[in-house]
Amino acid sequence: MQFTKEKVDKGVVEREFDIEVSGERVPAVIWAPQDASGPRPLVLMGHGGSQHKKTPGIRARANIYARELGYAVAAIDAPGHGDRISRDEAERLSQEVGARVRGQGPGGGMDEARLKAMAERTRQAVPEWAATLDALQSLAYVGEGPVGYWGVSMGTAIGVPFVADEPRIRCAVFGLAGLRPGAREFEAAAKRIEIPIEFAFQRTDPVAPLEHGLTLFDAFGSKEKSMHINPGGHLEIPRYEGDSWQRFYERHLGRGN
Amino acid sequence: MQFTKEKVDKGVVEREFDIEVSGERVPAVIWAPQDASGPRPLVLMGHGGSQHKKTPGIRARANIYARELGYAVAAIDAPGHGDRISRDEAERLSQEVGARVRGQGPGGGMDEARLKAMAERTRQAVPEWAATLDALQSLAYVGEGPVGYWGVSMGTAIGVPFVADEPRIRCAVFGLAGLRPGAREFEAAAKRIEIPIEFAFQRTDPVAPLEHGLTLFDAFGSKEKSMHINPGGHLEIPRYEGDSWQRFYERHLGRGN
Numbered sequence: 009m010q011f012t013k014e015k016v017d018k019g020v021v022e023r024e025f026d027i028e029v030s031g032e033r034v035p036a037v038i039w040a041p042q043d044a045s046g047p048r049p050l051v052l053m054g055h056g057g058s059q060h061k062k063t064p065g066i067r068a069r070a071n072i073y074a075r076e077l078g079y080a081v082a083a084i085d086a087p088g089h090g091d092r093i094s095r096d097e098a099e100r101l102s103q104e105v106g107a108r109v110r111g112q113g114p115g116g117g118m119d120e121a122r123l124k125a126m127a128e129r130t131r132q133a134v135p136e137w138a139a140t141l142d143a144l145q146s147l148a149y150v151g152e153g154p155v156g157y158w159g160v161s162m163g164t165a166i167g168v169p170f171v172a173d174e175p176r177i178r179c180a181v182f183g184l185a186g187l188r189p190g191a192r193e194f195e196a197a198a199k200r201i202e203i204p205i206e207f208a209f210q211r212t213d214p215v216a217p218l219e220h221g222l223t224l225f226d227a228f229g230s231k232e233k234s235m236h237i238n239p240g241g242h243l244e245i246p247r248y249e250g251d252s253w254q255r256f257y258e259r260h261l262g263r264g265n
Numbered sequence: 266m267q268f269t270k271e272k273v274d275k276g277v278v279e280r281e282f283d284i285e286v287s288g289e290r291v292p293a294v295i296w297a298p299q300d301a302s303g304p305r306p307l308v309l310m311g312h313g314g315s316q317h318k319k320t321p322g323i324r325a326r327a328n329i330y331a332r333e334l335g336y337a338v339a340a341i342d343a344p345g346h347g348d349r350i351s352r353d354e355a356e357r358l359s360q361e362v363g364a365r366v367r368g369q370g371p372g373g374g375m376d377e378a379r380l381k382a383m384a385e386r387t388r389q390a391v392p393e394w395a396a397t398l399d400a401l402q403s404l405a406y407v408g409e410g411p412v413g414y415w416g417v418s419m420g421t422a423i424g425v426p427f428v429a430d431e432p433r434i435r436c437a438v439f440g441l442a443g444l445r446p447g448a449r450e451f452e453a454a455a456k457r458i459e460i461p462i463e464f465a466f467q468r469t470d471p472v473a474p475l476e477h478g479l480t481l482f483d484a485f486g487s488k489e490k491s492m493h494i495n496p497g498g499h500l501e502i503p504r505y506e507g508d509s510w511q512r513f514y515e516r517h518l519g520r521g522n
Contacts, residue, residue: 047380093323143419149302176444204514211483218479222475222484225494226468230498231497232496232503234494234495234503234505234506235492235493235494235495236491236492236493236494236496237482237491237492238490238492239489239490246491248490248512248516249491251512252509255505255508255512256505
């Protein structure tokens with residue numbers, strides 16, 4: 009756990025660090041209240057395709073959770089994302105994914121090659137998340153406080169298998185990804201999940217049809233699971249869902265302040 | 266507007282009154298903070314089939330809204346319900362509807378005769394709600410504050426046509442009722458609704474299949490509409506949805522205190 013940068017914004021400290029997993033450097037970041045000392049709730053945030061660990065949505069929520077709830081929040085760059093690729097590669101990825109989520113990509117949804125790449129990325133990402141969580145819990149201001157997960161779109165594609173086999177996660181927000189016919193491993197992972205779930209879906213999402221979303225919702229083994237459907241596409245989750253996630257974490261992880 | 270009973274509970278006053286609509290007596294109730302004087306937000310609550318204006322769920326929420334948000338909350342007995350029928354009739358109705366929502370009734374869902382009776386009841390109920398709203402707004406402690414509607418199941422069956430043609434309603438919570446194929450009038454009413462909607466649905470509701478719920482959700486003309494799907498049957502809406510409704514009203518009607 010090699011800390012590289014530190015920055016303070018209105019009482020919240022953002023610390024970047026690297027960890028090494030299977031010989032590869034994984035860039036990570038943690039936000040926490042500046043005066044944090046003992047154990048506190050931790051939320052792990054998995055970014056979407058083409059995004060990175062400090063993508064504006066994640067950074068904004070991390071700051072709110074740290075400031076208002078006293079939480080620690082952490083994110084890592086997924087394989088093939090963020091500081092793990094060059095600026096040019098990131099730019100190309102952003103344009104390609106951007107077109108797809110707006111329904112402008114060739115073929116719109118996911119083709120075989122993309123599904124294969126996603127499965128490969130997930131296999132690499134799951135142990136990286138587990139190692140990151142180990143490292144985070146070694147920090148005195150995180151410790152063994154309750155842990156939640158947040159991740160939509162690619163954050164769900166990676167998050168479902170991660171959360172399914174990670175007993176330290178107590179609740180999770182997923183969304184913008186469904187269960188495709190034949191995706192047996194993903195389905196089996198969803199069925200193993202029994203923690204409370206909040207599941208955000210958009211009615212006219214070109215990359216995640218509602219039908220697949222309902223199938224994934226049904227697959228989750230959780231007794232408490234709530235699917236929220238709103239109008240619009242992949243990038244149009246309304247602001248009030250963000251408020252709902254915050255209350256969801258507060259309900260299940262408590263407060264850190 | 267004939268006041269009949271008054272009762273105070275922890276700072277909230279519950280006043281019962283009757284109004285006359287088309288020669289028929291409509292029993293009504295209003296809750297408000299005991300010290301309420303000027304205009305404030307008002308929520309109209311439509312009870313479910315076999316229930317009545319002071320059904321426990323409505324009374325509990327009314328007290329919370331009055332106490333925590335400073336709101337006025339009002340309910341009326343729907344045609345053929347509450348004080349508009351005898352105790353024996355109410356008991357029979359409760360057993361019949363109770364069996365149906367548990368999936369134990371003959372045929373489970375709604376048959377032709379029940380749909381006809383519901384349409385007739387709705388035709389009578391809509392002007393009763395409008396007259397009640399007129400009467401309520403004549404009270405100094407209600408006045409012309411912003412108005413919301415809440416009603417699931419029969420409260421949606423009656424509420425959708427009421428809200429569709431009542432420009433004073435600014436937002437509404439509906440749920441536990443869907444759009445059946447061929448229900449053209451109801452569909453047309455849903456399409457005329459353009460105010461923010463929160464729509465509560467249960468995954469395995471024997472009287473309101475999810476498919477019909479999605480169709481009704483799609484029919485609403487509102488730009489802001491949010492469908493929340495939870496596991497379980499007709500009577501099992503989780504408690505956190507109640508918290509969500511409260512925040513929904515606060516967002517759209519503001520506070521009265």
